[in-house]
Amino acid sequence: xxxxxxQKRSRSRRSPSLLILHLDADKLxxxxxxxxxxxxxxxxxxxxxxxxxxxxxxxxxxxxxxRTLGEFVNKKQTFDVIATIAHSNSTGIKIAADxxxxxxxxxxxxxxxxxxxxxxxxxxxGQWPTAVRLF
Numbered sequence: 001x002x003x004x005x006x007q008k009r010s011r012s013r014r015s016p017s018l019l020i021l022h023l024d025a026d027k028l029x030x031x032x033x034x035x036x037x038x039x040x041x042x043x044x045x046x047x048x049x050x051x052x053x054x055x056x057x058x059x060x061x062x063x064x065x066x067r068t069l070g071e072f073v074n075k076k077q078t079f080d081v082i083a084t085i086a087h088s089n090s091t092g093i094k095i096a097a098d099x100x101x102x103x104x105x106x107x108x109x110x111x112x113x114x115x116x117x118x119x120x121x122x123x124x125x126g127q128w129p130t131a132v133r134l135f
Contacts, residue, residue, distance in 0.1 A: 089123060
């Protein structure tokens, strides 16, 4: 029987997935903004509560970011939710110790991972100009 046009089609039954991404992790640690312990605790709860697949990635420089994201892309790995912790301002985000990019460029970095939701824990990340540039 064909689903009616107004009915939701069921998605594949895979576990939900979460990526917790610390950008310029050494600087976040230095500034006491790295959420390592909290991220691990959240990962444990998420696995237990909703049987989610959780990945925590710490990035320090641009090559490290490219390598980390490249591994996800090569594995065809996607994430329902990406939580990003980083330093930022209204024009962009510090993706690594040696790189700061505009919000639209950051969106391009994440695009291959096909996130359904994005959580930004970064200064000025929730303001309207940022959202317009990012999405």
